[in-house]
Amino acid sequence: MSAQEYAFVVLALVGTVAAFRLVTARNVVHAALYLVVTLAMVGGVYLILAAEFVAWVQILIYVGAIVILFLFGLMLTKAPIGREALDNQQRGIALLVGLGVLAGLVFLIQNAFHWSDPKIQPIHVxxxxxxxxxxxxxxxxxxxxxxxxxxxxxxxxxxxxxxxxx
Amino acid sequence: MIRLPLVLFFSAVLFSAGVYGVLARRNAVLVLMSIELMLNAVNVNLIAFSQALHDLTGQAFALFVIAVAAAEVGIGLAIVILIYRNRETINIDEVNLLKW
The missing domain is CATH 1.20.5 (Single alpha-helices involved in coiled-coils or other helix-helix interfaces)
Structure with missing residues:
Protein backbone atom coordinates (compact mmCIF):
# COMPACT_ATOMS: atom_id res chain seq x y z
CA MET A 1 0.00 0.00 0.00
CA SER A 2 1.24 3.43 -0.88
CA ALA A 3 1.26 6.46 1.36
CA GLN A 4 -1.68 7.89 -0.56
CA GLU A 5 -3.67 4.76 0.17
CA TYR A 6 -2.92 4.94 3.89
CA ALA A 7 -4.05 8.56 3.97
CA PHE A 8 -7.18 7.61 2.01
CA VAL A 9 -8.02 4.74 4.37
CA VAL A 10 -7.70 7.01 7.41
CA LEU A 11 -9.95 9.67 5.84
CA ALA A 12 -12.45 7.06 4.65
CA LEU A 13 -12.65 5.41 8.09
CA VAL A 14 -13.26 8.73 9.85
CA GLY A 15 -15.82 9.68 7.21
CA THR A 16 -17.60 6.33 7.49
CA VAL A 17 -17.81 6.48 11.28
CA ALA A 18 -19.10 10.04 11.12
CA ALA A 19 -21.68 9.02 8.48
CA PHE A 20 -22.97 6.23 10.70
CA ARG A 21 -23.11 8.55 13.68
CA LEU A 22 -24.96 11.07 11.49
CA VAL A 23 -27.77 8.64 10.67
CA THR A 24 -28.01 7.32 14.25
CA ALA A 25 -27.47 10.50 16.28
CA ARG A 26 -30.12 11.30 18.87
CA ASN A 27 -29.52 15.03 18.83
CA VAL A 28 -30.13 16.93 15.60
CA VAL A 29 -27.34 19.45 16.19
CA HIS A 30 -24.88 16.60 16.75
CA ALA A 31 -26.10 15.11 13.47
CA ALA A 32 -25.31 18.40 11.71
CA LEU A 33 -21.81 18.42 13.23
CA TYR A 34 -21.23 14.82 12.13
CA LEU A 35 -22.32 15.93 8.67
CA VAL A 36 -19.52 18.53 8.80
CA VAL A 37 -16.97 15.81 9.62
CA THR A 38 -18.20 13.54 6.82
CA LEU A 39 -18.20 16.34 4.23
CA ALA A 40 -14.72 17.47 5.28
CA MET A 41 -13.40 13.91 4.97
CA VAL A 42 -14.95 13.61 1.51
CA GLY A 43 -13.20 16.89 0.65
CA GLY A 44 -9.95 15.36 1.90
CA VAL A 45 -10.54 12.36 -0.36
CA TYR A 46 -10.91 14.77 -3.30
CA LEU A 47 -7.58 16.34 -2.33
CA ILE A 48 -5.89 12.91 -2.24
CA LEU A 49 -7.37 12.20 -5.67
CA ALA A 50 -5.77 15.50 -6.80
CA ALA A 51 -9.10 17.12 -7.64
CA GLU A 52 -8.07 20.37 -6.02
CA PHE A 53 -10.78 22.73 -7.24
CA VAL A 54 -13.63 20.34 -6.43
CA ALA A 55 -12.17 19.82 -2.96
CA TRP A 56 -12.20 23.54 -2.18
CA VAL A 57 -15.67 23.92 -3.69
CA GLN A 58 -16.77 21.08 -1.43
CA ILE A 59 -15.36 22.83 1.64
CA LEU A 60 -16.76 26.22 0.64
CA ILE A 61 -20.25 25.21 -0.46
CA TYR A 62 -20.99 22.13 1.64
CA VAL A 63 -19.18 22.84 4.89
CA GLY A 64 -19.49 26.58 4.59
CA ALA A 65 -22.96 27.14 3.20
CA ILE A 66 -25.13 24.02 3.25
CA VAL A 67 -24.34 23.05 6.85
CA ILE A 68 -25.09 26.61 7.95
CA LEU A 69 -28.42 26.34 6.11
CA PHE A 70 -29.11 23.08 7.96
CA LEU A 71 -28.27 24.67 11.30
CA PHE A 72 -30.64 27.55 10.52
CA GLY A 73 -33.31 25.03 9.56
CA LEU A 74 -32.82 23.22 12.86
CA MET A 75 -32.89 26.51 14.73
CA LEU A 76 -36.17 27.62 13.15
CA THR A 77 -37.94 24.31 13.77
CA LYS A 78 -38.38 22.58 17.07
CA ALA A 79 -35.67 19.96 17.45
CA PRO A 80 -36.65 17.22 19.87
CA ILE A 81 -34.00 14.96 21.37
CA GLY A 82 -34.19 11.20 21.54
CA ARG A 83 -34.39 8.19 19.31
CA GLU A 84 -38.17 7.86 19.25
CA ALA A 85 -38.60 11.51 18.32
CA LEU A 86 -36.16 11.38 15.42
CA ASP A 87 -36.59 7.86 14.05
CA ASN A 88 -39.77 6.28 12.75
CA GLN A 89 -41.07 2.77 13.38
CA GLN A 90 -39.51 1.18 10.31
CA ARG A 91 -35.93 1.26 11.59
CA GLY A 92 -35.47 -2.49 11.17
CA ILE A 93 -36.73 -2.51 7.59
CA ALA A 94 -34.59 0.55 6.84
CA LEU A 95 -31.54 -1.25 8.21
CA LEU A 96 -32.35 -4.27 6.03
CA VAL A 97 -32.73 -2.10 2.92
CA GLY A 98 -29.52 -0.21 3.69
CA LEU A 99 -27.55 -3.41 4.18
CA GLY A 100 -29.13 -4.82 1.01
CA VAL A 101 -28.05 -1.78 -1.00
CA LEU A 102 -24.54 -2.05 0.48
CA ALA A 103 -24.32 -5.78 -0.31
CA GLY A 104 -25.56 -5.21 -3.85
CA LEU A 105 -23.09 -2.40 -4.49
CA VAL A 106 -20.14 -4.34 -3.01
CA PHE A 107 -21.08 -7.38 -5.10
CA LEU A 108 -21.27 -5.29 -8.27
CA ILE A 109 -17.96 -3.51 -7.57
CA GLN A 110 -15.97 -6.64 -6.83
CA ASN A 111 -17.57 -8.28 -9.84
CA ALA A 112 -16.66 -5.43 -12.15
CA PHE A 113 -13.10 -4.75 -10.99
CA HIS A 114 -10.26 -6.90 -9.82
CA TRP A 115 -9.15 -5.98 -6.35
CA SER A 116 -5.74 -4.69 -7.41
CA ASP A 117 -6.10 -4.15 -11.13
CA PRO A 118 -7.36 -0.65 -11.87
CA LYS A 119 -5.23 1.84 -10.01
CA ILE A 120 -5.90 5.52 -9.94
CA GLN A 121 -2.85 7.51 -10.84
CA PRO A 122 -4.08 10.98 -10.05
CA ILE A 123 -2.92 13.66 -12.41
CA HIS A 124 -2.90 17.16 -11.06
CA VAL A 125 -5.89 18.94 -12.57
CA MET B 1 -1.53 5.17 -6.68
CA ILE B 2 -4.85 4.29 -5.10
CA ARG B 3 -6.81 1.17 -5.87
CA LEU B 4 -10.07 2.13 -7.54
CA PRO B 5 -12.28 -0.44 -5.71
CA LEU B 6 -11.18 1.02 -2.37
CA VAL B 7 -12.66 4.40 -3.31
CA LEU B 8 -15.77 2.75 -4.72
CA PHE B 9 -16.32 0.80 -1.49
CA PHE B 10 -16.08 4.02 0.51
CA SER B 11 -18.67 5.60 -1.73
CA ALA B 12 -20.92 2.52 -1.44
CA VAL B 13 -20.77 2.71 2.35
CA LEU B 14 -21.63 6.42 2.31
CA PHE B 15 -24.54 5.77 -0.06
CA SER B 16 -26.04 2.97 2.03
CA ALA B 17 -25.71 5.05 5.19
CA GLY B 18 -27.69 7.72 3.32
CA VAL B 19 -30.34 5.19 2.26
CA TYR B 20 -30.72 4.02 5.85
CA GLY B 21 -31.00 7.62 7.05
CA VAL B 22 -33.67 8.54 4.51
CA LEU B 23 -35.77 5.49 5.41
CA ALA B 24 -35.31 5.50 9.19
CA ARG B 25 -35.53 9.18 10.09
CA ARG B 26 -38.77 11.02 10.66
CA ASN B 27 -37.35 14.52 11.13
CA ALA B 28 -37.42 16.20 7.70
CA VAL B 29 -34.13 18.07 8.21
CA LEU B 30 -32.34 14.81 9.02
CA VAL B 31 -33.82 13.24 5.88
CA LEU B 32 -32.36 16.12 3.85
CA MET B 33 -28.96 15.55 5.51
CA SER B 34 -29.06 11.88 4.52
CA ILE B 35 -29.86 12.90 0.93
CA GLU B 36 -26.71 15.07 1.02
CA LEU B 37 -24.78 11.98 2.11
CA MET B 38 -26.00 10.06 -0.95
CA LEU B 39 -25.15 12.95 -3.29
CA ASN B 40 -21.66 13.03 -1.82
CA ALA B 41 -21.24 9.32 -2.47
CA VAL B 42 -22.09 9.95 -6.12
CA ASN B 43 -19.55 12.78 -6.24
CA VAL B 44 -16.81 10.54 -4.82
CA ASN B 45 -17.50 8.08 -7.62
CA LEU B 46 -17.44 10.81 -10.26
CA ILE B 47 -14.07 12.13 -9.04
CA ALA B 48 -12.58 8.64 -8.73
CA PHE B 49 -13.52 7.66 -12.27
CA SER B 50 -12.47 11.07 -13.58
CA GLN B 51 -8.98 10.48 -12.21
CA ALA B 52 -8.90 6.80 -13.20
CA LEU B 53 -9.78 7.58 -16.81
CA HIS B 54 -7.95 10.93 -16.94
CA ASP B 55 -11.06 12.69 -18.15
CA LEU B 56 -12.28 16.01 -16.81
CA THR B 57 -15.96 15.25 -17.43
CA GLY B 58 -16.40 13.66 -14.01
CA GLN B 59 -15.09 16.69 -12.18
CA ALA B 60 -17.26 19.09 -14.20
CA PHE B 61 -20.32 17.00 -13.36
CA ALA B 62 -19.31 16.80 -9.70
CA LEU B 63 -19.48 20.59 -9.68
CA PHE B 64 -22.95 20.46 -11.27
CA VAL B 65 -24.08 17.95 -8.64
CA ILE B 66 -22.84 20.25 -5.87
CA ALA B 67 -24.76 23.19 -7.37
CA VAL B 68 -27.96 21.15 -7.71
CA ALA B 69 -27.54 19.91 -4.12
CA ALA B 70 -27.26 23.50 -2.90
CA ALA B 71 -30.46 24.45 -4.74
CA GLU B 72 -32.21 21.35 -3.38
CA VAL B 73 -31.26 22.14 0.21
CA GLY B 74 -32.39 25.75 -0.14
CA ILE B 75 -35.82 24.83 -1.47
CA GLY B 76 -36.13 21.81 0.83
CA LEU B 77 -35.46 23.82 3.97
CA ALA B 78 -37.84 26.57 2.82
CA ILE B 79 -40.57 23.94 2.45
CA VAL B 80 -39.70 22.39 5.82
CA ILE B 81 -39.91 25.76 7.57
CA LEU B 82 -43.21 26.49 5.84
CA ILE B 83 -44.62 23.14 6.99
CA TYR B 84 -43.42 23.86 10.51
CA ARG B 85 -45.09 27.25 10.45
CA ASN B 86 -48.41 25.76 9.35
CA ARG B 87 -48.51 22.45 11.20
CA GLU B 88 -46.14 22.83 14.17
CA THR B 89 -44.33 19.62 13.23
CA ILE B 90 -41.72 18.49 10.72
CA ASN B 91 -42.15 14.78 11.31
CA ILE B 92 -42.65 13.49 7.79
CA ASP B 93 -44.91 10.64 8.92
CA GLU B 94 -47.39 13.15 10.33
CA VAL B 95 -47.54 15.27 7.19
CA ASN B 96 -49.93 13.19 5.09
CA LEU B 97 -52.09 15.74 3.32
CA LEU B 98 -51.48 14.16 -0.08
CA LYS B 99 -52.04 10.61 1.14
CA TRP B 100 -55.38 8.94 0.53
Whole structure:
Protein backbone atom coordinates (compact mmCIF):
# COMPACT_ATOMS: atom_id res chain seq x y z
CA MET A 1 0.00 0.00 0.00
CA SER A 2 1.24 3.43 -0.88
CA ALA A 3 1.26 6.46 1.36
CA GLN A 4 -1.68 7.89 -0.56
CA GLU A 5 -3.67 4.76 0.17
CA TYR A 6 -2.92 4.94 3.89
CA ALA A 7 -4.05 8.56 3.97
CA PHE A 8 -7.18 7.61 2.01
CA VAL A 9 -8.02 4.74 4.37
CA VAL A 10 -7.70 7.01 7.41
CA LEU A 11 -9.95 9.67 5.84
CA ALA A 12 -12.45 7.06 4.65
CA LEU A 13 -12.65 5.41 8.09
CA VAL A 14 -13.26 8.73 9.85
CA GLY A 15 -15.82 9.68 7.21
CA THR A 16 -17.60 6.33 7.49
CA VAL A 17 -17.81 6.48 11.28
CA ALA A 18 -19.10 10.04 11.12
CA ALA A 19 -21.68 9.02 8.48
CA PHE A 20 -22.97 6.23 10.70
CA ARG A 21 -23.11 8.55 13.68
CA LEU A 22 -24.96 11.07 11.49
CA VAL A 23 -27.77 8.64 10.67
CA THR A 24 -28.01 7.32 14.25
CA ALA A 25 -27.47 10.50 16.28
CA ARG A 26 -30.12 11.30 18.87
CA ASN A 27 -29.52 15.03 18.83
CA VAL A 28 -30.13 16.93 15.60
CA VAL A 29 -27.34 19.45 16.19
CA HIS A 30 -24.88 16.60 16.75
CA ALA A 31 -26.10 15.11 13.47
CA ALA A 32 -25.31 18.40 11.71
CA LEU A 33 -21.81 18.42 13.23
CA TYR A 34 -21.23 14.82 12.13
CA LEU A 35 -22.32 15.93 8.67
CA VAL A 36 -19.52 18.53 8.80
CA VAL A 37 -16.97 15.81 9.62
CA THR A 38 -18.20 13.54 6.82
CA LEU A 39 -18.20 16.34 4.23
CA ALA A 40 -14.72 17.47 5.28
CA MET A 41 -13.40 13.91 4.97
CA VAL A 42 -14.95 13.61 1.51
CA GLY A 43 -13.20 16.89 0.65
CA GLY A 44 -9.95 15.36 1.90
CA VAL A 45 -10.54 12.36 -0.36
CA TYR A 46 -10.91 14.77 -3.30
CA LEU A 47 -7.58 16.34 -2.33
CA ILE A 48 -5.89 12.91 -2.24
CA LEU A 49 -7.37 12.20 -5.67
CA ALA A 50 -5.77 15.50 -6.80
CA ALA A 51 -9.10 17.12 -7.64
CA GLU A 52 -8.07 20.37 -6.02
CA PHE A 53 -10.78 22.73 -7.24
CA VAL A 54 -13.63 20.34 -6.43
CA ALA A 55 -12.17 19.82 -2.96
CA TRP A 56 -12.20 23.54 -2.18
CA VAL A 57 -15.67 23.92 -3.69
CA GLN A 58 -16.77 21.08 -1.43
CA ILE A 59 -15.36 22.83 1.64
CA LEU A 60 -16.76 26.22 0.64
CA ILE A 61 -20.25 25.21 -0.46
CA TYR A 62 -20.99 22.13 1.64
CA VAL A 63 -19.18 22.84 4.89
CA GLY A 64 -19.49 26.58 4.59
CA ALA A 65 -22.96 27.14 3.20
CA ILE A 66 -25.13 24.02 3.25
CA VAL A 67 -24.34 23.05 6.85
CA ILE A 68 -25.09 26.61 7.95
CA LEU A 69 -28.42 26.34 6.11
CA PHE A 70 -29.11 23.08 7.96
CA LEU A 71 -28.27 24.67 11.30
CA PHE A 72 -30.64 27.55 10.52
CA GLY A 73 -33.31 25.03 9.56
CA LEU A 74 -32.82 23.22 12.86
CA MET A 75 -32.89 26.51 14.73
CA LEU A 76 -36.17 27.62 13.15
CA THR A 77 -37.94 24.31 13.77
CA LYS A 78 -38.38 22.58 17.07
CA ALA A 79 -35.67 19.96 17.45
CA PRO A 80 -36.65 17.22 19.87
CA ILE A 81 -34.00 14.96 21.37
CA GLY A 82 -34.19 11.20 21.54
CA ARG A 83 -34.39 8.19 19.31
CA GLU A 84 -38.17 7.86 19.25
CA ALA A 85 -38.60 11.51 18.32
CA LEU A 86 -36.16 11.38 15.42
CA ASP A 87 -36.59 7.86 14.05
CA ASN A 88 -39.77 6.28 12.75
CA GLN A 89 -41.07 2.77 13.38
CA GLN A 90 -39.51 1.18 10.31
CA ARG A 91 -35.93 1.26 11.59
CA GLY A 92 -35.47 -2.49 11.17
CA ILE A 93 -36.73 -2.51 7.59
CA ALA A 94 -34.59 0.55 6.84
CA LEU A 95 -31.54 -1.25 8.21
CA LEU A 96 -32.35 -4.27 6.03
CA VAL A 97 -32.73 -2.10 2.92
CA GLY A 98 -29.52 -0.21 3.69
CA LEU A 99 -27.55 -3.41 4.18
CA GLY A 100 -29.13 -4.82 1.01
CA VAL A 101 -28.05 -1.78 -1.00
CA LEU A 102 -24.54 -2.05 0.48
CA ALA A 103 -24.32 -5.78 -0.31
CA GLY A 104 -25.56 -5.21 -3.85
CA LEU A 105 -23.09 -2.40 -4.49
CA VAL A 106 -20.14 -4.34 -3.01
CA PHE A 107 -21.08 -7.38 -5.10
CA LEU A 108 -21.27 -5.29 -8.27
CA ILE A 109 -17.96 -3.51 -7.57
CA GLN A 110 -15.97 -6.64 -6.83
CA ASN A 111 -17.57 -8.28 -9.84
CA ALA A 112 -16.66 -5.43 -12.15
CA PHE A 113 -13.10 -4.75 -10.99
CA HIS A 114 -10.26 -6.90 -9.82
CA TRP A 115 -9.15 -5.98 -6.35
CA SER A 116 -5.74 -4.69 -7.41
CA ASP A 117 -6.10 -4.15 -11.13
CA PRO A 118 -7.36 -0.65 -11.87
CA LYS A 119 -5.23 1.84 -10.01
CA ILE A 120 -5.90 5.52 -9.94
CA GLN A 121 -2.85 7.51 -10.84
CA PRO A 122 -4.08 10.98 -10.05
CA ILE A 123 -2.92 13.66 -12.41
CA HIS A 124 -2.90 17.16 -11.06
CA VAL A 125 -5.89 18.94 -12.57
CA UNK A 126 -5.38 22.67 -12.63
CA UNK A 127 -8.35 24.89 -12.00
CA UNK A 128 -7.66 26.48 -15.37
CA UNK A 129 -8.04 23.20 -17.22
CA UNK A 130 -11.25 22.41 -15.37
CA UNK A 131 -12.66 25.86 -16.09
CA UNK A 132 -11.76 25.54 -19.74
CA UNK A 133 -13.56 22.20 -19.96
CA UNK A 134 -16.52 23.70 -18.11
CA UNK A 135 -16.85 26.69 -20.41
CA UNK A 136 -15.99 24.93 -23.66
CA UNK A 137 -17.70 21.55 -23.59
CA UNK A 138 -20.26 22.02 -20.85
CA UNK A 139 -21.52 25.54 -21.39
CA UNK A 140 -25.10 24.43 -21.87
CA UNK A 141 -25.34 22.40 -18.63
CA UNK A 142 -23.57 25.27 -16.88
CA UNK A 143 -26.21 27.73 -18.06
CA UNK A 144 -28.96 25.28 -17.10
CA UNK A 145 -27.49 25.02 -13.60
CA UNK A 146 -27.31 28.79 -13.24
CA UNK A 147 -30.93 29.04 -14.33
CA UNK A 148 -31.82 26.35 -11.79
CA UNK A 149 -30.07 28.32 -9.06
CA UNK A 150 -32.00 31.45 -10.04
CA UNK A 151 -35.26 29.49 -9.95
CA UNK A 152 -34.35 28.05 -6.55
CA UNK A 153 -33.54 31.52 -5.24
CA UNK A 154 -36.88 32.94 -6.37
CA UNK A 155 -38.70 29.84 -5.16
CA UNK A 156 -37.17 30.03 -1.70
CA UNK A 157 -38.11 33.71 -1.41
CA UNK A 158 -41.68 33.05 -2.57
CA UNK A 159 -42.06 30.10 -0.19
CA UNK A 160 -40.72 31.74 2.93
CA UNK A 161 -42.36 35.15 2.39
CA UNK A 162 -45.34 35.98 4.60
CA UNK A 163 -48.52 36.07 2.57
CA UNK A 164 -49.84 39.61 2.83
CA UNK A 165 -53.29 39.05 1.40
CA UNK A 166 -54.55 36.87 4.21
CA MET B 1 -1.53 5.17 -6.68
CA ILE B 2 -4.85 4.29 -5.10
CA ARG B 3 -6.81 1.17 -5.87
CA LEU B 4 -10.07 2.13 -7.54
CA PRO B 5 -12.28 -0.44 -5.71
CA LEU B 6 -11.18 1.02 -2.37
CA VAL B 7 -12.66 4.40 -3.31
CA LEU B 8 -15.77 2.75 -4.72
CA PHE B 9 -16.32 0.80 -1.49
CA PHE B 10 -16.08 4.02 0.51
CA SER B 11 -18.67 5.60 -1.73
CA ALA B 12 -20.92 2.52 -1.44
CA VAL B 13 -20.77 2.71 2.35
CA LEU B 14 -21.63 6.42 2.31
CA PHE B 15 -24.54 5.77 -0.06
CA SER B 16 -26.04 2.97 2.03
CA ALA B 17 -25.71 5.05 5.19
CA GLY B 18 -27.69 7.72 3.32
CA VAL B 19 -30.34 5.19 2.26
CA TYR B 20 -30.72 4.02 5.85
CA GLY B 21 -31.00 7.62 7.05
CA VAL B 22 -33.67 8.54 4.51
CA LEU B 23 -35.77 5.49 5.41
CA ALA B 24 -35.31 5.50 9.19
CA ARG B 25 -35.53 9.18 10.09
CA ARG B 26 -38.77 11.02 10.66
CA ASN B 27 -37.35 14.52 11.13
CA ALA B 28 -37.42 16.20 7.70
CA VAL B 29 -34.13 18.07 8.21
CA LEU B 30 -32.34 14.81 9.02
CA VAL B 31 -33.82 13.24 5.88
CA LEU B 32 -32.36 16.12 3.85
CA MET B 33 -28.96 15.55 5.51
CA SER B 34 -29.06 11.88 4.52
CA ILE B 35 -29.86 12.90 0.93
CA GLU B 36 -26.71 15.07 1.02
CA LEU B 37 -24.78 11.98 2.11
CA MET B 38 -26.00 10.06 -0.95
CA LEU B 39 -25.15 12.95 -3.29
CA ASN B 40 -21.66 13.03 -1.82
CA ALA B 41 -21.24 9.32 -2.47
CA VAL B 42 -22.09 9.95 -6.12
CA ASN B 43 -19.55 12.78 -6.24
CA VAL B 44 -16.81 10.54 -4.82
CA ASN B 45 -17.50 8.08 -7.62
CA LEU B 46 -17.44 10.81 -10.26
CA ILE B 47 -14.07 12.13 -9.04
CA ALA B 48 -12.58 8.64 -8.73
CA PHE B 49 -13.52 7.66 -12.27
CA SER B 50 -12.47 11.07 -13.58
CA GLN B 51 -8.98 10.48 -12.21
CA ALA B 52 -8.90 6.80 -13.20
CA LEU B 53 -9.78 7.58 -16.81
CA HIS B 54 -7.95 10.93 -16.94
CA ASP B 55 -11.06 12.69 -18.15
CA LEU B 56 -12.28 16.01 -16.81
CA THR B 57 -15.96 15.25 -17.43
CA GLY B 58 -16.40 13.66 -14.01
CA GLN B 59 -15.09 16.69 -12.18
CA ALA B 60 -17.26 19.09 -14.20
CA PHE B 61 -20.32 17.00 -13.36
CA ALA B 62 -19.31 16.80 -9.70
CA LEU B 63 -19.48 20.59 -9.68
CA PHE B 64 -22.95 20.46 -11.27
CA VAL B 65 -24.08 17.95 -8.64
CA ILE B 66 -22.84 20.25 -5.87
CA ALA B 67 -24.76 23.19 -7.37
CA VAL B 68 -27.96 21.15 -7.71
CA ALA B 69 -27.54 19.91 -4.12
CA ALA B 70 -27.26 23.50 -2.90
CA ALA B 71 -30.46 24.45 -4.74
CA GLU B 72 -32.21 21.35 -3.38
CA VAL B 73 -31.26 22.14 0.21
CA GLY B 74 -32.39 25.75 -0.14
CA ILE B 75 -35.82 24.83 -1.47
CA GLY B 76 -36.13 21.81 0.83
CA LEU B 77 -35.46 23.82 3.97
CA ALA B 78 -37.84 26.57 2.82
CA ILE B 79 -40.57 23.94 2.45
CA VAL B 80 -39.70 22.39 5.82
CA ILE B 81 -39.91 25.76 7.57
CA LEU B 82 -43.21 26.49 5.84
CA ILE B 83 -44.62 23.14 6.99
CA TYR B 84 -43.42 23.86 10.51
CA ARG B 85 -45.09 27.25 10.45
CA ASN B 86 -48.41 25.76 9.35
CA ARG B 87 -48.51 22.45 11.20
CA GLU B 88 -46.14 22.83 14.17
CA THR B 89 -44.33 19.62 13.23
CA ILE B 90 -41.72 18.49 10.72
CA ASN B 91 -42.15 14.78 11.31
CA ILE B 92 -42.65 13.49 7.79
CA ASP B 93 -44.91 10.64 8.92
CA GLU B 94 -47.39 13.15 10.33
CA VAL B 95 -47.54 15.27 7.19
CA ASN B 96 -49.93 13.19 5.09
CA LEU B 97 -52.09 15.74 3.32
CA LEU B 98 -51.48 14.16 -0.08
CA LYS B 99 -52.04 10.61 1.14
CA TRP B 100 -55.38 8.94 0.53
Missing amino acids: TTGALGESLFRQYVLPFEAVSFLLLAALIGAIVLSRKDERS
